[in-house]
Amino acid sequence: MLLPRSRPTPAPPQKASCRLWATMGKLQSKLRHSTYKYSRPDGIIEERTQTNAFQEYSPAHVDTVSVVAALNSDLCVSGGKDKTVVAYNWKTGNVVKRFKGHEREVTKVSCVHKSDQFFSASRDRTVMMWDLHGSVQPRQHFSGHAMVVTGVAVSPDSSQLCTGSRDNSLLLWDVGTGQCVERAAVSRNLLWDLRQTRNRIREYKGHFQTVASCVFLPRALALMPVVATSSHDCRVKIWNRDTGACLSTLSLDGSGPLTSLAVGDTRSLLCASFSRGIHLLRVDHGPGLELREVAAF
The missing domain is CATH 2.130.10.10 (YVTN repeat-like/Quinoprotein amine dehydrogenase)
Structure with missing residues (x-):
């Protein structure tokens, strides 16, 4: 006995969209x-x-982006799960440079004021210093934390670096030598109040x-x-x-x-x-x- 042949269900109509592609395919509007x-x-x-x-x-990245920071009025620096640090011109849409050196996700980026230098922290427990116009290899390497580095701050004169980690420590570094000059143990929940008051200022x-x-x-x-x-x-x-x-x-x-x-x-x-x-x-x-x-x- 022959069974009736079923007709394929037509595909639903696709929604029209308004798109323009540049000749090289880089920019889509x-x-x-x-x-x-x-x-x-x-x-x-x-x-x-x-x-x-x-x-x-x-x-800029092929995976999750963890952090972005402005290097100057045209360029930003970002890091993510793809283990790279990327300098990107956000006004033109061009990748300026990719920096590779970390072995795990980049967690933080901190730029040096009025400079082309910046720092990146990672889950690989290290911090690296980069120069936009230098080598794609790190200019300086800071290794001393036992767990993921979660915070990076550079001094105004860029001579010292302070890093924080889930290992409950703060490390102070000499940027020129890459040596740790001071170590402090802190609680993960410690809040620093520069004005030394206990009053809540504002809640958003x-x-x-x-x-x-x-x-x-x-x-x-x-x-x-x-x-x-x-x-x-x-x-x-x-x-x-x-x-x-x-x-x-x-x-x-x-x-x-x-x-x-x-x-x-x-x-x-x-x-x-x-x-x-x-x-x-x-x-x-x-x-x-x-x-x-x-x-x-």
């Missing part, structure tokens, strides 16, 4: 809808959807998952001092520093945890994410401060 919220002076919170031209550059309440980064924004951005935060809830928020009021919220849905923020210039923010690399955000003046995504790499 398309329309992106972003949702942001801002607080009006009368206290009412409004939500708006804005359609903007959006650019996708060649990605609005994220519903871990806040991973907080940066002060240039005073030229607004009439009041403002700060920006990024969170594992896929949101970036701008706050009035003095009152704690949330001035703007941008949702980067699908980007995964937002791990790091850096100030690019007086109107731009760089935001590292787990799933979609680095986002370039722009702060615009409207009825309030409007935060929108303009590019990713």
Whole structure:
């Protein structure tokens, strides 16, 4: 007995999208809808959807991006799970240089003020110093922690480096020699208050998952001092520093945890994410401060 032949189910129609490709395929432009919220002076919170031209550059990393820092007004330095440190021109979408040396994920990056030098920390328990115009090999190597290095800070004159780790230690290094000159044991939960007070100054309440980064924004951005935060809830928020009021919220849905923020210039923010690399955000003046995504790499 012959059975009736079943007809294949037609594939659902694909949604049309507006895209333009450059001749070399490096730059892809398309329309992106972003949702942001801002607080009006009368206290009412409004939500708006804005359609903007959006650019996708060649990605800086092939895996999760853990940290991003601004080297100067054109270049940023980032690190991630692919074990590399990348210098990237976020205005043109070009990789300037890739630095390889770490054996595990890069966790932190710290740039030397008004210099082309920077430091990277890693889960391989080391810190390395790099020079943008030097060799792709590290200029200096700092090894002394027993666990992942979670913090890096360089002195204003770049002669000393301080590192922190999950091994509950702080190490002070001589940058020139790469030698550890001082070691201190600290609690993981120790909070340093430079003013030696115990009063809470201000609380910024609005994220519903871990806040991973907080940066002060240039005073030229607004009439009041403002700060920006990024969170594992896929949101970036701008706050009035003095009152704690949330001035703007941008949702980067699908980007995964937002791990790091850096100030690019007086109107731009760089935001590292787990799933979609680095986002370039722009702060615009409207009825309030409007935060929108303009590019990713």
